[in-house]
Amino acid sequence: MRFETERTRRRGHPDSATDALARGLGWFSIGLGLTELFGARSLTRALGMEGQETLVRAYGVREIATGIGILASEDPTPWIWGRVAGDALDLATLATQLKGGNRERENIGIAIGAVAGVTALDILCAQTLSQESATPLAPSRDYSDRSGLPRSPDAMRGAALGSVHIPDDYKTPESLRPYPLH
Amino acid sequence: MKALVWHGTKDIRCDEVPDPQIEQPRDAIIKVTSCAICGSDLHLYDHFMPGMQNGDILGHESMGEVVEVGPEAKHALKVGDRVVIPFTIICGQCEQCKRGNFSVCERTNRNKDIAAKAFGHTTAGLFGYTHLTGGYAGGQAEYLRVPYADATHIKVPKTLTDEQLLFLSDIFPTGWQAAVQCDIQPDDTVAIWGAGPVGQMAIRSAILLGAKQVICIDRVPERLDMARAGGAITINFETESVIERLNELTRGRGPEKCIDCVGLEAHATATLDAMYDRAKQAVALETDRPHVLREMIYVCRPGGVLSIPGVYGGLLDKIPFGASMNKGLTWRMGQTHVNRWTGDLLRLIEEGKIDPSFVITHTVGLEQGPDMYKVFRDKQDGCIKVVIKP
Ligand SMILES: NC(=O)c1ccc[n+]([C@@H]2O[C@H](COP(=O)([O-])OP(=O)(O)OC[C@H]3O[C@@H](n4cnc5c(N)ncnc54)[C@H](O)[C@@H]3O)[C@@H](O)[C@H]2O)c1
Ligand SMILES: [Zn+2]
Ligand SMILES: [Zn+2]
Numbered sequence: 421m422r423f424e425t426e427r428t429r430r431r432g433h434p435d436s437a438t439d440a441l442a443r444g445l446g447w448f449s450i451g452l453g454l455t456e457l458f459g460a461r462s463l464t465r466a467l468g469m470e471g472q473e474t475l476v477r478a479y480g481v482r483e484i485a486t487g488i489g490i491l492a493s494e495d496p497t498p499w500i501w502g503r504v505a506g507d508a509l510d511l512a513t514l515a516t517q518l519k520g521g522n523r524e525r526e527n528i529g530i531a532i533g534a535v536a537g538v539t540a541l542d543i544l545c546a547q548t549l550s551q552e553s554a555t556p557l558a559p560s561r562d563y564s565d566r567s568g569l570p571r572s573p574d575a576m577r578g579a580a581l582g583s584v585h586i587p588d589d590y591k592t593p594e595s596l597r598p599y600p601l602h
Numbered sequence: 603m604k605a606l607v608w609h610g611t612k613d614i615r616c617d618e619v620p621d622p623q624i625e626q627p628r629d630a631i632i633k634v635t636s637c638a639i640c641g642s643d644l645h646l647y648d649h650f651m652p653g654m655q656n657g658d659i660l661g662h663e664s665m666g667e668v669v670e671v672g673p674e675a676k677h678a679l680k681v682g683d684r685v686v687i688p689f690t691i692i693c694g695q696c697e698q699c700k701r702g703n704f705s706v707c708e709r710t711n712r713n714k715d716i717a718a719k720a721f722g723h724t725t726a727g728l729f730g731y732t733h734l735t736g737g738y739a740g741g742q743a744e745y746l747r748v749p750y751a752d753a754t755h756i757k758v759p760k761t762l763t764d765e766q767l768l769f770l771s772d773i774f775p776t777g778w779q780a781a782v783q784c785d786i787q788p789d790d791t792v793a794i795w796g797a798g799p800v801g802q803m804a805i806r807s808a809i810l811l812g813a814k815q816v817i818c819i820d821r822v823p824e825r826l827d828m829a830r831a832g833g834a835i836t837i838n839f840e841t842e843s844v845i846e847r848l849n850e851l852t853r854g855r856g857p858e859k860c861i862d863c864v865g866l867e868a869h870a871t872a873t874l875d876a877m878y879d880r881a882k883q884a885v886a887l888e889t890d891r892p893h894v895l896r897e898m899i900y901v902c903r904p905g906g907v908l909s910i911p912g913v914y915g916g917l918l919d920k921i922p923f924g925a926s927m928n929k930g931l932t933w934r935m936g937q938t939h940v941n942r943w944t945g946d947l948l949r950l951i952e953e954g955k956i957d958p959s960f961v962i963t964h965t966v967g968l969e970q971g972p973d974m975y976k977v978f979r980d981k982q983d984g985c986i987k988v989v990i991k992p
Contacts (some may be wrong), residue, residue, distance in 0.1 A: 430980075432823045513892065529884075560983065562827070563827045563828040564828075566827075566828050566829065567831040567833070568802075568956055568959075569956060573698060578810070581810075581811065583946075584949075592932075597787070598905025
C-alpha cells in the first residue's frame with residue numbers, strides 16, 4: 421500500500437487506486453510478454469516484421485520480468501518506471517517500421533496507438549507512485565493534546581452525570597432495557 | 603455589510619449586501635463577533651441539499667452583541683446583551699416548543715408549505731439553510747437579524763471567551779443530544795462514525811455521560827488523533843475493516859449504541875454499495891449516500907440504539923431495514939433541539955468540565971471565508987473547525 425503525501429491531494433491517506441493500477445499493469449506486462457514469447461511468429465506476420473521473432477521474444481522476456489517485478493516487489497515504483505522505458509523502446513522499434521516498404525503500415529499505426537495509450541497510463545502511475553510514500557506520514561498537525569477535558573478522559577468518565585438533567589423522553593424505562601445492568 | 607453568500611455549487615463569495623433591518627416586532631439585530639462553518643454548510647457548498655437560491659447568506663453558528671431590539675422582544679433582550687444564537691429559530695410558544703422539541707417548532711418556518719410538501723409537515727425555520735427551512739439569512743456576516751429573538755437566543759456571561767461559547771449554537775448540543783439519545787448505560791460501547799466537529803463533541807459527551815468504551819471511525823489521521831485525545835479508540839475505515847474491528851472490540855456482540863456523525867455525504871472505500879450510491883446520486887435517482895447507516899444497522903447489537911445527528915436530505919436506497927426490524931433497533935434522530943440542552947451545557951463549560959474550543963483549528967476573517975470552505979471540505983492543512991471573525 422502506498423500513502424499520499426504533500427505532493428498529492430489527500431495527504432496521509434492510503435492510495436489503493438494507484439496500487440490497483442500498478443498491479444493491473446503488472447498483470448498486463450505478463451500477459452503481453454507471454455503473447456510476445458509464444459506468439460512471436462503471428463505477431464511479426466501481422467506487423468510485417470517477419471524475421472524479427474528473436475527480438476520480439478526478447479521483448480516478451482523483458483515484459484514478463486517487469487510484470488513479476490511489479491507484482492512481487494514491496495515498492496513497484498522503479499518497475500513501473502521500467503515499463504515506461506520499455507514502452508519507449510517498443511515505440512522506437514515500431515516507428516522504424518513506419519519508414520521503408522513495410523506492407524502492414526496500417527497495423528503498425530494501430531500498434532503505436534495502443535502502446536502510446538498504455539504508455540500514458542504507465543507514466544501517470546509511475547509519477548503518482550513517485551510522489552507517494554511507503555508508510556503513512558505523521559499528521560500535518562498534532563492534535564493529540566486536544567482533549568477539551570480538564571483531566572484524562574478516564575478521570576472524566578461520567579463527570580456530567582448528576583449535574584445535568586436527562587429529560588424523561590430520552591430515558592428508556594428500566595423495564596424496557598434490553599441488557600441487564602450490574 | 604459583508605457576508606458569505608451562496609451563488610451555486612461550490613461558489614461562495616464574500617459580498618457586500620444590505621444591512622439587516624428589524625422586520626417583525628419580535629426581531630433583534632446582533633453584531634456578529636464570531637461565527638463558524640459547519641459540516642451542514644458543506645452539504646450546501648456541495649449542493650446536495652435542495653432548496654438553495656443564488657444570493658442566500660450562509661451561516662447558522664453565530665454569536666455576538668445585541669445592537670437593536672424590536673418592541674416585542676424587549677422583555678427578553680436589551681441592547682448590549684451578549685448572546686449565542688441557536689441554529690434553530692424557535693417561537694417558544696407552540697406545542698412543540700413547549701415540549702422542548704424546538705427543531706420542529708410549528709411557527710418559525712415561513713415556507714411551511716414547501717416544507718410540508720417535502721416532509722409531510724413543517725419543521726422549524728433555520729438560519730442560512732435552504733428555503734425548505736424558511737430561507738432566513740444566515741450569520742456568516744457582520745450583522746444578523748434574529749427572528750423571534752425573545753426566544754431564539756442563549757444569554758451568555760462575559761467572563762468566558764467567544765471560542766468557549768460559540769459552539770453552544772450547534773455542534774456542542776448536537777454532539778450532546780446524539781449521546782443523550784443513546785441513553786448511555788455504564789456498560790455501553792458507543793461507536794461514533796465521523797470525527798468531524800460533531801463527532802468530536804459526541805465523543806466528549808459520551809465520556810461525560812459515562813460510556814464504558816467509546817469508539818470513533820474516520821479516515822483523516824489528525825481527526826483520529828483528536829478523537830483519541832478525547833478518550834476514543836479509533837478505527838481508520840480506509841485501512842481497517844470497520845465491522846470486524848467493532849465486533850472484536852465488543853467481544854463479538856457489536857456496540858450497543860451507534861451514532862452517525864457523518865450524514866449524507868459518507869465516503870466509502872471501493873465497496874459495491876458505495877459505487878452504487880455514487881452512480882445513483884449522479885443521475886439523481888438517489889439524493890443521499892447512506893453507507894454509514896447501513897454499517898450501523900448491520901453491526902449494532904440487537905436491542906441497541908442508532909442515534910443520527912448526521913443530516914439527510916431526501917431519499918435513501920438499500921437500507922437493510924429487515925436487519926433493523928428483526929434486531930429491534932431503536933432509531934433516534936433529528937435536528938438538534940438546541941435550547942433544550944444549552945442551560946446544562948453552559949454550566950458544564952462554566953464549571954470547567956469541558957472547553958469546546960479544543961476543536962478550533964483555524965480562525966480567519968470573513969474575506970477568507972470562501973477559501974476556508976474549500977480547506978474545511980477537503981480537510982487540508984489539518985482543518986477541523988473554522989471560526990470566522992467578521
Ligand atoms: N442534527 C443536527 O442538528 C446537526 C447539527 C450540526 C451538524 N450536523 C451534521 O452532522 C454531520 C457532521 O458534521 P461535521 O461538522 O462534523 O462535518 P464534517 O464534514 O467535518 O465531518 C464528517 C466526518 O465524517 C467522516 N466520514 C466520511 N465518511 C465516513 C465513513 N464512511 N465512516 C466514518 N466517517 C466518515 C469524514 O472524514 C469527516 O471527518 C453533518 O452531516 C452535519 O450536517 C447535524
Ligand atoms: Zn451546523
Ligand atoms: Zn415553536
